[in-house]
Amino acid sequence: MKKPVRAGDLTIGDLADRTGLSVSAIRFYEEKGLVHPTRNSGGQRRFMRADIRRLSFVLVAQEFGFSIAEIAEQLKLLPDGRAPTKADWTRISRQFRSHLDRRIERMKALRDKLDACIGCGCLSLKSCRLYNAGDAAARHGRGPRYLLGDQSDYLGPEE
Amino acid sequence: MKKPVRAGDLTIGDLADRTGLSVSAIRFYEEKGLVHPTRNSGGQRRFMRADIRRLSFVLVAQEFGFSIAEIAEQLKLLPDGRAPTKADWTRISRQFRSHLDRRIERMKALRDKLDACIGCGCLSLKSCRLYNAGDAAARHGRGPRYLLGDQSDYLGPEE
DNA sequence: ATAATTCCTCAAGTTAAGTTGAGGTCAAGA
């Protein structure tokens, strides 16, 4: 009958079973600062039960397309030494929700632009000026100037 | 005064200027089958104006989180030899839109689960059974069993 | 006709997010 050495302490394998992550992924996440296990006398990692939730959060955030660095940023809002309280989780969840909302809004905006573009058939020049320019959340220093149907489809006055 | 060799033909540099992509990225995309330029007598690539739109589509789709492979799949719906017509673009745009809608719905569903989780504070066990299980679009063979607050927070009857 | 650009290929490097494997230690159960 396998039971935790000390109630509330989990081995890396336990945590893997409970989150669905691989052991190697959990070690990797530790390296990236997403979890901070302690070590037992023999040098093995020991996790808190709260880490199950921490890693679940990581997985969900990844599904939403957040990078590990961004997730680490969010997780800094949780206390490190003690187990997070209800208030701690509520705070981080709200923060996260607002990030999500922004992402969803951005997707919808892009989709609506695409819709407009379908409407015009994406072959006329003037009627399809769908810029990206206003998207605050656009990737740094990259991205398309226009959506579909760029004004440069028009060769210019010399033609 | 720089002008296209033949009306409608663009060098890789022209295309880079017009899409905001780097020259190397365009070569890379060719390799991945996203564009199919011809070559001039000297072996240099020559693109059609329609490729501006093709690459804009690639950029937008990437913003939405589609991989190059997925985008290539979509672009197969466009004719390869001739320039795409309005009907061609309408078809692909509609296809794409439905993919988008599914993605947005999925995000919203996840967000709502997260909301429920905020409601319960994510610390009670039984009240927070937010499974991923039903998500058809979940990544293959991976992902969290539960959202935040796994039932395994409950140590079991032996405690 | 030259010089300056731009283009070409091919190989190697880069970042993110992990996985895999070698070689060795720790812990749990019979």
Add this chain to the structure above:
DNA sequence: TCTTGACCTCAACTTAACTTGAGGAATTAT
């Protein structure tokens, strides 16, 4: 106790999506 399974570290490999650089050819500008 002893063996087997779980764990440890560290280095190297993997895929996606590109970038960078070397060495050289084609175009364009003067």
